Amino acid sequence: MITPQDFTAALASFATGVTVVTVKEGRDDIGSTVTAFTSVSLDPPMVLISVLAASYMCEVLHRSPRWAVTVLSAGQRALAGRFAAEGRPSARLLLGGQDSHRGPRSEALIIEGGLAAVECETRLRIPAGDHVLVVAEVLGVDYLEKAEPLIRVNRRYRS
Structure with a gap:
């Protein structure tokens, strides 16, 4: 039997990029770090x-x-760490001085200094164990900066 700890440890060796997903909900902005993108x-x-x-x-x-x-x-x-919890209200307050702007298609916050931004609209939600896979059509993309990416591997952020 595969334990959750063994599964997590094995997959932690797979390097992945780090993103922040943002949503505008009413007057609040919600943001969460997501590595499964x-x-x-x-x-x-x-x-x-x-x-x-x-x-x-x-x-x-x-x-x-x-x-x-x-x-x-x-x-x-540091910004990734601020959003690493499961989604927090008032994302704008957690940006810690980091500039952002509203995406013209999604109205969600796009964080300045990132490598790229992708605005999306959900098309399908698929329950998958303790997670939900959210499949979305891309409404627009922007290349924001040319810089080194932030990655996560072995439970640590690296570049």
């Missing part, structure tokens, strides 16, 4: 994120179909 389709352009089913971010994504993903750069390690 990938492209799904080129035509139409689609992406997928995986979020903890019991998280606040999962609830918000169920209510608010438009959201944004900022791909973080190596210099944004």
Whole structure:
């Protein structure tokens, strides 16, 4: 039998980029660090994120179909840590002086200094164990900076 600890330890050796997913919900901005982000389709352009089913971010994504993903750069390690909990209200307050702007298609915050931004609209939600896979059509993309990426491997942020 595979234990959760063994499974986590084995998959922690897989390096992945780090993103912050943001959603505008009413007057609040919600943000969460997400390492499970990938492209799904080129035509139409689609992406997928995986979020903890019991998280606040999962609830918000169920209510608010438009959201944004900022791909973080190596210099944004502290920012990733601020959003590492399961989705926090008032994301703008947690940016800690980091500039942001509203995406024109999603109204979600896009964090300045990231490598890229992807604005999305949810098309499909798939329960998958203790997570939910959220498949979305890409509404727009922007290349924000040319810099080193922030990655996560062996439970640590690296560049």
